Amino acid sequence: MSISLEQLSDQCREILSEKSGADALESVRQVLEKVLVDDAFVAAHIGPQETAGRKVLFEDPDLGFTICAHARGNKAESPPHDHGNSWAIYGQVAGETQMTDWRKLSAPEGDKPGTVKAVRTYTLKPGMAKYYNVGDLHSPSRSLPTRLIRIEGRNMDNAPQRDRYVVAETAS
Numbered sequence: 775m776s777i778s779l780e781q782l783s784d785q786c787r788e789i790l791s792e793k794s795g796a797d798a799l800e801s802v803r804q805v806l807e808k809v810l811v812d813d814a815f816v817a818a819h820i821g822p823q824e825t826a827g828r829k830v831l832f833e834d835p836d837l838g839f840t841i842c843a844h845a846r847g848n849k850a851e852s853p854p855h856d857h858g859n860s861w862a863i864y865g866q867v868a869g870e871t872q873m874t875d876w877r878k879l880s881a882p883e884g885d886k887p888g889t890v891k892a893v894r895t896y897t898l899k900p901g902m903a904k905y906y907n908v909g910d911l912h913s914p915s916r917s918l919p920t921r922l923i924r925i926e927g928r929n930m931d932n933a934p935q936r937d938r939y940v941v942a943e944t945a946s
């Protein structure tokens with residue numbers, strides 16, 4: 775049975791009201807994985823016709839969590855980052871995301887970026903969702919267009935500029 779955007783947001787609200795921390799994120803992640811392979815949901819919100827970049831589908835007025843559709847074009851690579859005081863769950867609908875997790879070696883100080891060391895690299899394939907808790911450093915890259923549904927702890931459109939991190943071996 776297909777899930778609607780309203781049902782998805784209701785389920786997220788229920789989980790995030792009852793649970794916290796990694797336990798809550800794992801539960802939301804499991805819900806999101808079902809949505810990623812829901813043909814009707816995908817067709818309505820993040821089908822192949824979508825090219826608009828980032829689109830906010832829902833923002834909870836009380837808890838602040840935000841459900842977004844991300845349609846991205848050709849090859850791109852993001853630097854290591856976290857999402858400030860928010861968590862994020864990346865859900866792959868189409869295409870593949872190469873993701874690297876990073877360990878923080880030093881924090882950013884003023885204009886000086888923090889330094890990081892790679893922990894592991896893996897591929898997010900269609901139907902897979904992965905959560906990044908507050909402070910979890912990661913860097914996505916893609917070589918072909920992708921479509922994702924992303925759930926954020928709070929709307930990243932309103933977030934301050936991200937902290938900068940560089941790979942320790944090349945840090946100056």
Ligand SMILES: [Fe+2]
Nearest residue numbers: 855856862912
């Ligand atoms: Fe991210």
